[in-house]
Amino acid sequence: MSGQFGAASTTDEVLASLDLSGQRVLVTGASAGLGVETARALAARGAHVVGAVRDLAKAERATAEVRTQTANGGGLELVELDLASLASVRACAEALLAKGETFDVIIANAGVMAAPFGHTTDGFETQFGTNHLGHFVLINRLAPLLKAGSRVVALSSAGHRFANVDLDDPNFETTEYTPFGAYGRSKTANALFAVEFDRRHRERGVRATAVHPGGIQTELSRHMSQADLDALIAQLEAAGPAGFQMKTIPQGAATSVWAGFVAPADAVGGRYCEDCHVAPVKEGDVSVRDGVRPYAIDPANAAALWAKSEEMVGETF
Template identity: 75%
Template sequence: MTKIFGASSTTHDVLDGLDLRGRRFLVTGASAGLGVETARVLVAHGADVVGAARDLAKAERATGAARDAATASGGSLELVQLDLASLNSVRACADALLADGRTFDVIIANAGVMAPPFGRTEDGFETQFGTNHLGHFVLVNRIASLLRPEGRVVSLSSAGHRFSDVDLEDPNFEHTPYAEFVAYGRSKTANALFAVEFDRRHRDRGIRAAAVHPGGINTELGRHMSAEDMAALVQSLEVAHAAAGLPPYRFKSIPEGAATSVWAAVVAPAEEVGGRYCEDCHVAETVEGEGLRGGVRPYALDPERAKALWAKSEEMVGERF
């Protein structure tokens, strides 16, 4: 019987009874929060995981439990250096993985930043678009040849995509006023559109890509938000839940937050999630309207918009895939 999962399902619920020995995963952002939990639960079920992180010393400290789980299960965890805000670092990481030559079953593009003050990456891109989207765009495309047939890419988006569509005319806020959550929304819409176009390009090889909203989780991702900002965001979410007739809003635990990533990576049928946006361990409905509630905006799944973003991203990074 097919198991039914939902918003309160944890990573262990989703992977209960599964043996992942012999399967290899790449997880970005393996130094905190969802990335650490994702790596831990995968190795606990016997998988071999490569965790990518900007700060390797921090990642070493954060993944002690994952290493213990790997020892117990026969899985493995290794760490590689990756700074998504530097295309030199992204390309060096990709080159090292290509030189190593070992293949992957799944790439989970988990790392990201949320709502920092205006800034630019090493390459001059607006921080959130450059880190959350362009860094992953270059990394995943450069190592796409390492994905095994029937492999998957999981791109972490967010309900924050509802703040804004991508702006292909001004992705770096050179002509429009910067707003932290508008920029975050653009980058999270880009993460969803990337999955749409990557899936279209690779599905003939059996490789599928899905976007995932993990839910609201109180992790280091919110480090740029003040207590007042967080309280205002939670209030807006509570209002949206009440208007939709939903129970009061609550933050997910980290194991609940990482559950949809591993569900889309391992458990869900490929044809069900390929090119789609997932939340709470199911494929989300397309929903119009304001507010940060469930569902995905149509523009985040628009195939023509996805193609246009791909072309703009290639132009920005100076590389064609």
């Protein structure tokens, strides 16, 4: 399953043999970086992509090239979504539910990284609230639009190794805040969401998986100074026997489309993937950059996070 593609594979290589005509895909964060590339690669193979974005005007500019590459009946439409506002999340979901058009794949791509301490509109710590809780409500509300054979792909990160979730203090009310500690919590939450969503929906043929796209320099690093970014890259380059190489954006988006359209559903459902394969489980400190930490795919941890998330958003799924 994993031998054909790897860390250097691109979206076009992964999808080369596929005709996605007639498939509908929701991609959050389709206004920059990985989201735009994901939308382009899918629409170029016939998929109808719904890009959920915070800034519609920015997204229209960013996706102009996507529209020129659509083929085989593919297309792109944009809808407004601010993951840092549950009112916006619910309005987006309600509008899509009202249309009643099903999705074959949802790719939860949008997010923030290493943001300074702050809160979402609803008072949640910014990274946990945006990266996890916003997607938690959106995807659960859209679950009726996922038919048998559909998949959810949640973008996690190797950054999950920085921290497990803290269900006693998710908003850093008593814990010292660090940008990467908060990022780590949110990315662990993304992985755990996939585990529990997959458990809840696999009997009806809907699967979920989490992916690490790799190290890619995109707008995601906008909260980091160049010195901080250089230091992080140096740390990553020093980690692991094979070292580290930054990926291009097409390489970074490859694992998302691989997990969503190419890999066998039973192989990736409830799992964590990287470099177009299912990642091994690895213990270790933050210097061990590859693989997935046990706490990020632990079913009991996933169930506890789900319950806490329902409590926080005031909604039961």
